Amino acid sequence: MLSCASLFWGVCQGRLVSVPAGPLTRVKGQSVSISCTVTDYEGPREQDFDWLALADPEPVQVISTFDSSFSDASFRQRVASGDISIERLADNKVELTIKAAAVTDNGVYRCRTPSTDKSVTGNYEADVQLRVIPDSLVVTSDIPWPVVTEGGSVDLYCNASWDSIAGTQLSFTWSVKKGSSLLEELLTFGPEGTVSVLGSSAQRYANGGFRLDLHHRGSCGLVLTGVLPTDQGMYVCTVGEWTREVGGAWYRLQEKSVDLGQVAVTPTDTDFSAVASALVTPQLSGDPTELECRVTNVSHLLDRRLGASWLYSPSLATTVTVASLDAAGVLVPGPQHRGRLEASLITLTRDDPHAFKLRLCQTSEADAGSYACVITAWSPARQGVNLEHPTINVVARRVREARSSGATFEMSCQVVAKNLRDAGFSVAVLIQTEIGGPSRRIISLSPSSVLRLEDWSEPGRQDSVTLARSGPAEFRFRLQGVQVSDRGFYTCEVAAWTKQPGEEDWTKAVSGESNKVQISFEHTGPSFDVSLSSGTIGLYPWETAKVACLMSVSGTPPNAGKYDIVYEMRWYITRLRGSDHPTLLASMDRWGVVRKTPRNDSSDCSLERTGPRSYILNIHSVQDSDTGEYHCIATPWIRSPASGTWSKAPDVTSTRVFINVKFAFWDSMKMPLLYGVCASVAMGIFSLLLGLICTQCCFRNAAYKPRVNNKLMELDMD
Structure with missing residues (x-):
């Protein structure tokens, strides 16, 4: 029963037109290919296809496999030049190709198939969104040190900058070209932090020969440690820009390469040649013999020293050591010639750094044979503890x-x-x-x-x-x-x-x-704006200032409900015009809780909500310190209709309004005048009272007696 039901559903489903799942992200200037396939159709085996670009008020015809004049005038020139083409991959599959995509090619493209079925069933068209982003990838390099000693390290840094707002990621690939050989990939990092190593480089990466340096700011580096002479060559860094398609697969949008430079590796093995010659040849028994061994073509000696050993072969089957001179100049005699060396009958000297001489003071027939010298390069022994840094x-x-x-x-x-x-x-x-x-x-x-x-x-x-x-x-x-x-x-x-x-x-x-x-994701919710207004911008002291912030919403809110959008409001003052250091005055969170910043002056502020999107800041008893530019910042919160969770939208900042507290001359002078008059009157009264008291108390004559009031005597009595 289930099999029959499934078969019946497949028959009833009818024609099926399919395109890649979008959106398809591509880079400006790169080629774009979009395939379209039709299945479960009736009629001819070879099907025709039409491509259209959706636009208002109606779709625009791009190209068709059936009609060569199908293209709209806006696409006709690009189709004629081959910039836009359609290629048949199979009887039921075609591919739309744009050779050099432009930002104006953004939009939704529709693949349509004309009906050849007996009955109209299924779908005859499918849409896919194309998003063309600007080419913002810029790749530069840090040139490594051109000559490296064998066993050293090479730092290969690659710098890349791009507009990551589009949600793309980068990958870094380091390669080397040795001589005329092809480019050999060493290591790839990214996208999404993955590391891939190919071929012979895998074992070296596992042994620590390749090390990623992710701490270098603005760049990604590959450090080659323990370099060998085979590592020399031209190094190249390739940066790829990737996007994740629907389904999780990564798609490479573009890649750009930059030469890091030629690296030469200096070998550390010492190379030289030795030539032996006879300076003095004996003629008779008892004559001296002098042999010289000279070192030539010395290269990469570095801190090494040379030593020499003289060998004597009386026959082809026997070889003995006459004497040796080590790197420190210490003479080491051979066992058969020790006595003659100690008696100075045989001497081994070094006249210059590259010449060693063997002298037999008295040559006898027993000294006849072949002599050879062996040159040895000695390197200093390093002792101590070698600490590996973590x-x-x-x-x-x-x-x-x-x-x-x-x-x-x-x-x-x-x-x-x-x-x-x-x-x-x-x-x-x-x-x-x-x-x-x-x-x-x-x-x-x-x-x-x-x-x-x-x-x-x-x-x-x-x-x-x-x-x-x-x-x-x-x-x-x-x-x-x-x-x-x-x-x-x-x-x-x-x-x-x-x-x-x-x-x-x-x-x-x-x-x-x-x-x-x-x-990175596109914000598809509503957009917000905030405007600031003030009833009066010129106030006198002790008056009240009102600053209103009005919110506006454009686009479609998540729901039409009352509590789908709430706001956090913050008011700021900038006391110096043009300054970027505002001071927070008060705030109201999305729950309606008000918080005010402590103030030192006599004025105070309060907040009130006069509507769903209207908020007012009141400044009571304004003073001179309240002069400045005021603005508000709103943070919208949107509730999801599906889950009921709140999400925070970007902050919205209003314009600035300047409020000036005017200087009131009479208000500023009346109190000082009143205080001055009162003080003057008080001082005058006090001075009068003080003078009166002083005249009555301090300058009064206590011995004064009033004259008796007798009648005048007559003149005769006088």
């Missing part, structure tokens, strides 16, 4: 991608440590809004597995961010319910810690930073 490499990769607001983002941080024993790791996750901008620490995990939230103070979202250890040297970072404000570049900062025997405290050994993993 190193760590951190690779971050995306585990779960956040494609929309409210989704979950997950990132893994893998630590590769060398020359470390019994180490503990601490990890911190940092976010960078843009390349080159400041970094902010989100969360950290100590070597003792203590979790701590760093610069993450958003209320209600403390439980949405987690960091845990998923392996001995692997950590997993998860961010649930991502918001537009969470878009940016995330990195892992890892430090290795060790404990000394008998100690409890951790000691930091080495640290490293991973590559960047980006959260």
